[in-house]
Amino acid sequence: MKAAFFKEHGGAEKVLYDDYRDPVPGPDDVVVRVGACGLNHVDILLLDGRFPPPEGLPHVNGCEVTGTIETVGAAVRGLARGQRAIIFPGFACGRCEYCVRGERTVCVKYGYLGAHRDGGYAELVKAPAANILPLPDAISFEAGAALPMAMLTAWHALVAKAELRPGQTVLVQAAGSGVGSAAIQIARLVGARIITTVGSDDKTEFARSLGAERVVNYRTHDFVEAVRTWTNKRGVDVVVEHIGGETFEKSILALTRLGTLVTIGSHDTHWGRLDLRHVYSKNLRVVGTNLGSILELRTILDYVTEGRLKPVIDRAFPLENARAAVQYVLDRKNKGKVLLVP
Ligand SMILES: [Zn+2]
Incomplete structure (x- = not known):
């Protein structure tokens, strides 16, 4: 072959x-x-x-x-x-x-x-x-x-690990990536509200079309500041993080009390610093995840067949x-x- x-x-x-x-x-x-x-x-x-x-x-x-x-x-x-x-x-x-x-x-x-x-x-x-x-x-x-990696990983991260609920707020890193574009749709399907990041302004409309309410160009704007403004200083309930490095470090600062950061990749670097004061004083959860189950993939196929996930x-x-x-x-x-x- x-x-x-x-x-x-x-x-x-x-x-x-x-x-x-x-x-x-x-x-x-x-x-x-x-x-x-x-x-x-x-x-x-x-x-x-x-x-x-x-x-x-x-x-x-x-x-x-x-x-x-x-x-x-x-x-x-x-x-x-x-x-x-x-x-x-x-x-x-x-x-x-x-x-x-x-x-x-x-x-x-x-x-x-x-x-x-x-x-x-x-x-x-x-x-x-x-x-x-x-x-x-x-x-x-x-x-x-x-579907099998990006959509499944995003599904498991948001539904199984973060236990995302309707009305909660989510920061999805990198809307232009496979995982990012999947996570925005799944969060929307759950009934959550989404803020997301892009690396260039030409991806803004794309991110909105997937269901993001607020789109931040992380090269020209501070996404933590944008989250604070968008949530009236509260912070988001959930962050989907897959970049590592400074993005990981700052993502922790975007969480509200009792918030959850799900790390599902390290596309820029395997390392990330953590300000532990935020983790313990706000009772944050930092959760790792890796793929999902074959049953979840079957569920995703059903949603895609119905046109509810694209x-x-x-x-x-x-x-x-x-x-x-x-x-x-x-x-x-x-x-x-x-x-x-x-
Ligand atoms: Zn085994």
């Missing part, structure tokens, strides 16, 4: 498009012919070596995949060649203490598609049959490929132009998801 892969770490120039070993399914696996694959910031970390692929190089990125089932392992029941599929990207052992508690995303052997195994920047990809959900006919491959797609690149697609994400040109289509 053809795939876009890398043999050494670096920037977009390290992404090669060439022949690559075909995936060989085990008895409990299926091979999916990729219809579309979403790009994520974790792809950049895998590529540049900040999060080197655990299985070593060469490596194929790509954790958000839709397509049609091509081959079914000998022990797989209930799935057949030709079915439309979406792959739930998280792998868990099902047996460790945390899996038994139902918290599979913190499995001691947790891994995910495109990181711990080759992913979907390819014509074919292998996944356990247990990770396959049917992709409803109403959802295109492209739309589906925008995957936000910036553009799709042909698979052979993966290098350009990666550069496009690195340049932060995107408003919503960037996809590869074989």
Whole structure:
């Protein structure tokens, strides 16, 4: 098959498009012919070596995949060649203490598609049959490929972790990102009010169209000041943070008493300072989260089918132009998801 892969770490120039070993399914696996694959910031970390692929190089990125089932392992029941599929990207052992508690995303052997195994920047990809959900006919491959990481992570962060309620206020960092554009919609669906940040004024209208009430350009305005003004000095109930560094540090200052910051990524830096006085004196919660459950992904598919959540797609690149697609994400040109289509 053809795939876009890398043999050494670096920037977009390290992404090669060439022949690559075909995936060989085990008895409990299926091979999916990729219809579309979403790009994520974790792809950049895998590529540049900040999060080197655990299985070593060469490596194929790509954790958000839709397509049609091509081959079914000998022990797989209930799935057949030709079915439309979406792959739930998280792998868990099902047996460790945390899996038994139902918290599979913190499995001691947790891994995910495109990181711990080759992913979907390819014509074919292998996944356990247990990770396959049917992709409803109403959802295109492209739309589906925008859901499994960004939409699912944002859903789990807001609904499960922050327990967001109608009428609460939320600060969503980076409306132009996949996670940001998803979080705004989900917060709106819950009935919350949203303030969000953008890095350029041309993304303001986009953020409003998703449901944000107030949009702040963080390059020209202080978002903490903007939150104070917007909430009459109260602060927001919830922050969705995925940038790290100064953004993380200042996000804590945007919270009201008893507020919750959910950290779901570290796109700029893995480090962030915390003014502990705010955390203890205001009884804040700082909560980490990582993906969500396959059941939550199924719920999201239902909402997307009904048109109540819309995957936000910036553009799709042909698979052979993966290098350009990666550069496009690195340049932060995107408003919503960037996809590869074989
Ligand atoms: Zn486990």
